Amino acid sequence: MTNSLPSLREARHIVGLALPLSLVQLAQVAISTTDIVMLGWLGGEALAGGALGFFAFNLLRTMGFGLIVGTSNLVAADQRESVASAHLLAALIVASGAAMLAAGCFVLGGGMLGQLGQDPAVAAIAAHYLILVAPGIFPLFWFYAYRGVVVGRRKTNSLLVITLATIVINAAFDYGFIYGAFGLPRLGAAGVAASSSIAYLAQFGAIVWVTHASFRFERLVARADIWNSVRRLLAIGIPTAGSYGSEAGFTAVITLMVGTFGAAALAGHAVVNQITYVVFMLSIGLSHATSIGVSEGVGRGSAAAALRSGRTGLVVVAAIMAVFAALYLLFPHNLLAAFGLGADTAAVTAVALTLLPLAAAMQIFDGLQNVAIGALRGVQRAGISFWVTMVGYWVVGVPVAWLLGLQFHLGPAGIWIGLALGLVVTALGMVVTFERSAMALPSAAATA
Template sequence: MPPALTRLLTDSRTLATLAVPLALTQLAQVALTTTDTVMMGLIGTEALAAGGLAMVIFNQLRTMGVGLVTAVGNQVAAADARGEKADSEAAREEVRDLVRASLLLSTLAGAAGAVLMVLIGHAVVWLGQDPDVVDAAKPVLYAMAPGLLPCLWFQAIRQFTVGMRRPQALLRITIASIAVNAGLNWVLVHGTWGLPKLGLPGIGLATTSVYALSFLALYASARRDPRLAPVLSLAVWKTRPATLRRLTALGTPIAATYGSEAGFFSVVALLVGSFGTAALAAHTAVNQLVYIVFQIAVGLSHAASLGVSRELALGNTAAAQRLQRTALACAAAVMAVVGVVYLTVPKLVLAPFLESGGAGAMDIATQLLLVAAVLQFFDCAQNIGVGLLRGLDDTKGGFRVTLVGYWLVGLPAATLLGFVAGLDTLGVWLGLLTGLATTAVLLLRRFGRGIGRLSTASAPAAA
C-alpha cells in the first residue's frame, strides 16, 4: 500500500475516534426535536403551528448561544496539549479557568436569551403571524425559556469533555434523553400518573426538564472521570476577566456565523415558498434530508477543529495541515455513498416525507435531489472549513467569508436563477449550491494560507 494512502487511513481512524461519537450525538439531537414535533402534531394542527413557532424562536437563540461557547473546545484542547507536553500545572489551571469562564458565559447568554425569547414571543404578532397561534405559542415559550440556561451549561461541559478527548458519555446521555423526552412529553401533555394535564405547554416543560437532566448527567459523568474531575470547576466567581473576554471575542463571530447561516436558509425557504405549496413541500423534504446528512459533517468539523488546535499547541504544523485533507476525504466518501442513494432510489428516499404530498411535490423534490447530491459536498466542505479556521482561532475570518458566500453570492444567485432565469425552485437551489461552493472554496483557501504562514514561521525554529 502506498505510504500516502497508509497515512490517510491512519489519520482517518484517529479522526473518526472523535468524529463518530460527535456525529451520532448530533443525529440524536435531531431525533430529540423530531420527537417534539411528532407530539405537537398528535395534539392538532394549531398546536403544531404554535409549537413550531415557539421552537423556531428557541432554536435560533439556542444556536447562537451554542456558538458563543463552541470555541471553548478548541481552547481546552490546546491547553490540555500544552499540559501533557510539559506536565504543566499552569496549563491545567488554564483548563479550569476556561471551564469556569464558559459556564459564566453560558449563564449570561442563557439569561439574556430567555428574556429575549419571551419578548420575541410577544412581538411576532406584529410580523404578520396569526394572533391565535401566537397566543398558543406564548405558554410554550414561557416553559422553554428557562431551559436555555441548562442547555448552554450542557454545551459548555460538552465542549470541555470533547476538548479533553473524552466524548464517550455524550452519546449515551443524548440517546437516553430522547427516551426521557418522549416519556415526559406524554406524561405532561396528557396528565398521566397523577400529574396535571398541561397540553402543548407540557412539551415546553419537558424540553426544559430534559436539558436540566442532561446537564446534571454530563456533569456527574465528568466528575467520575479521573482525567476530567481534577480540572472541572464550577467556581465561576474565580473566572479571570481576560479569559472571559477571550472566549467572548472568539465566540461572538461563531454565534454570528451560525445566526447568519440559519437566516440565509430561512430566506431561501421564503423564496421557494413564493412558487407555491408543492414547491415549499419539496424544498422542506429535501432540505431535511440534507440537514440529517449534514450532521456527519458537523462531527468531522468539530473533530478536525479540535485536532488542529491540539497539533498546533504541540508544534505539529504538518499534522494540523493533514487534518484538512483527512476530514475532506472522509466527508467526500460519505457524501458519495449518500449521493448514489439519492440518484438511484429518489422516490424511496423521499417517501417518508412526501408519500401523500402529491405528484407535483414529488417531481420537484426528485429534481432537487439531483442538486442535493452535489450540493452536500460543498455544504460539508464549508462546515469543515469553518471548523478548521476555528482551530486557528480565526473565527472572525470565517464569519466574514460566510457573509460573502451566503449573502453576496448565494442569495443573488438564487434570486437570478430562480426568478430572472425562470428556473423556479430548481434555480433557487442552484443558487444555494453556488453560494455554498463559493463559501467552501474561500474558507479552505483561507485555512491553507493561514496554516502555510504558520509552517513558514516554524521552519527556521525546526531547522
C-alpha cells in the same frame, strides 16, 4: 510541496477521531428529528408551525452555543490536575446572560412572525412553540457550560449516554403533550416545545451529577479569576457566535422565504432540511478530527503534514456526502416515508421531492465548508471564516434565493438554488483560503 497529498493512513486516523464525536452529534440531532417526525403525524400545518418555531429557536441556540463553546479550550489549556472552578463559573455566567436574552426574544418576538409573510395559523403555532421552549433555554445553555468541562478533559463517553437518555425522555413527553397521553395536557404541535424544555432540564441535571462525580474542582475562587475567565471566554465566543449566527441566520432567512409560499411548502422544506441536518452532523465530527490533524502538523513545523491532513479530511467528507447525495436521488420516497406526513402528504411530498435533488448537490459543499472551517482553525485562521460566510451566504446566497424564488417565481426550488449556491461559494472560499494559508506555513527545515 512533497508528501502533502491525501493518504489512506491519514484518512483512517481522521475517521477514527471523528467517529465518537459524530455519534454524539447524531444523538443530539435525533432529538429535533423526533420532534419533526411526530409533528408530521399531525399534518402539514402543524409540521410547518413547529418547524418555523424550531428554526427561530435554533438561530439563538446556535449563537449561544458559540458564546460558550470556548469553555473546552480554557479547560484543555489548563494543565492542573483539578479543574479551575473559575472556568466553569465564567461559562455559567455567560450562559445565563445569553439565555436571558434568548428567552426574551422568544417570548416577545414570537408574535412578530405573522408580520413576516407567514401563514397566520402557522405563525400562531410557532409563537406558542417559542413561549413553551423559552424556559428550556436556561438548562440547555447551562448544559453547554458543563459540556465544555467534559470535552476539555476528553471524557465524552458520558455525553453520549446522557444524550441517548435525553432522546428517550423527549420522545415520551413529545407523545404525551401532543396527544394528551400519560395524564399530560394536550398541547398539540406546541407540545414538542414543552417536552424539549423538560428534556433539557433532565440532561442538565445528569451532566451536573456526572461532572462533579468525575472531576475535582478548586474550592477557592478569586473574583478576579472568574472575570478573567469571562473575558477569555468571550474573546473566543464572540467571533465564534458570529460565524455560527451567520450560517444559522442564513438558514432562518431561507426558511422565512419558503414560508411565504404556504404551510405545505414550509413543511416540505422542513423535512428535507432535517434530512440534510442529520447527515451534516457527520461532517462536524470530521471537521473536529481534521482540525486536530492540521494542528499536529503545524505543531511539528510541517506544512506538508498540515496540508495532507486538511486535504484528506476534505476528500473523506466529499466521499461520504456523495454517498448520501446518491441515496437522496435513488430512494427519495423511502426517505420521506419515515416522516409520515399526515393528511397533507401529497402537497408536502411534492415540495420535498422537488427539493431533494437540490439537497443532494448542496450536501457535498455543505460538508466541504464545514471541514474547511476545522482546517482553518488548525492553521489559526478561524477569524477569516466569518467573512467568507458573509460573502457566500449574504452577498450571494440570500440575493439569489430572493431573486429566483420570489421575483422569477420559481418558488421553494428557486430559493433552494440560492441556498445551494451560497454554500458552493462558501465552500470554495474556505478551501482556497486553507490551501493558501497552509502553503504559507514555514516548514521545520526553513525554521531551523
